[in-house]
Amino acid sequence: MSGVFRALADPTRRRVLALLREKPMSAGELAEQFDVSKPTMSAHFTVLREAGLIDATRHGKSIVYQLKMSVLEEALMGLAQTVGLDLGAAAATAEEEPS
């Protein structure tokens, strides 16, 4: 769950998820929507994939991403955006080892 919190904590990643909510998109199409470098976008995609929020499929030379969020994860993202929930702090708490 800490991976999901970490993935949702970043506004760029939340915007990626919002775009993918409309339709599956290629890595290039997604990158065009943001003013960041391709390696940075790749890092964001990796975080989202590792959290299980998106799925990547190779089609020819391009990679197509599609949304794979559960209802609970989508509700959490909506709550974070609406209420301003600090998911970064939640991720850090979830990752702490129990004493």
Next chain:
Amino acid sequence: MTREHVALGLAVVTVALVEALATALFLIVPEKREYWLIAALTMPILWAGAELTKRNKASLRFAVSYAAITLALAEALAIARATGAIERDSESMALRLLGIGCGLVIVFYGNIVPKKAECVDPASPDAPRRQKLQRYSAWVLVLAGLANTAIWALAPIRQAALWSMVPLAAGLALIALRIMASRPARETRA
């Protein structure tokens, strides 16, 4: 431990639990032995069917486990009533607990519907429509399941069984209507 190992272990444990409880009921309540015999035979037959299929066995084993847990809960409640651990007229409580359990199962499965991304081919021109349908169906199932659970938890027991069907029926109707409304218009032939 892989997902397959977890699924197999869970299926073994839950089906064994069902068999043990059915055997206990066979001894405790012999006048209803035909019910316990059916319960004892149902889970192994279901599991055998799941193992014989060539499809994804892990998912089917998880499904068998959930069915076994539901049946084991019913058997445990029957044993508790038969042995006097809970009052005989607490049938309403047993029914309520089972209803709540079934409602929560609907919520659980509705929640993970969008995770089944393999149902949508991202390269297909129909992908956006299918994805939106999948998300819509998931939300409707979760909300209907929550309403169903709440009714089982709070409504008078005599009406709970009937009223609890209302959100589920409404949810299925909404999904069906959405599917029909979102179908791409067929091109008419010249």
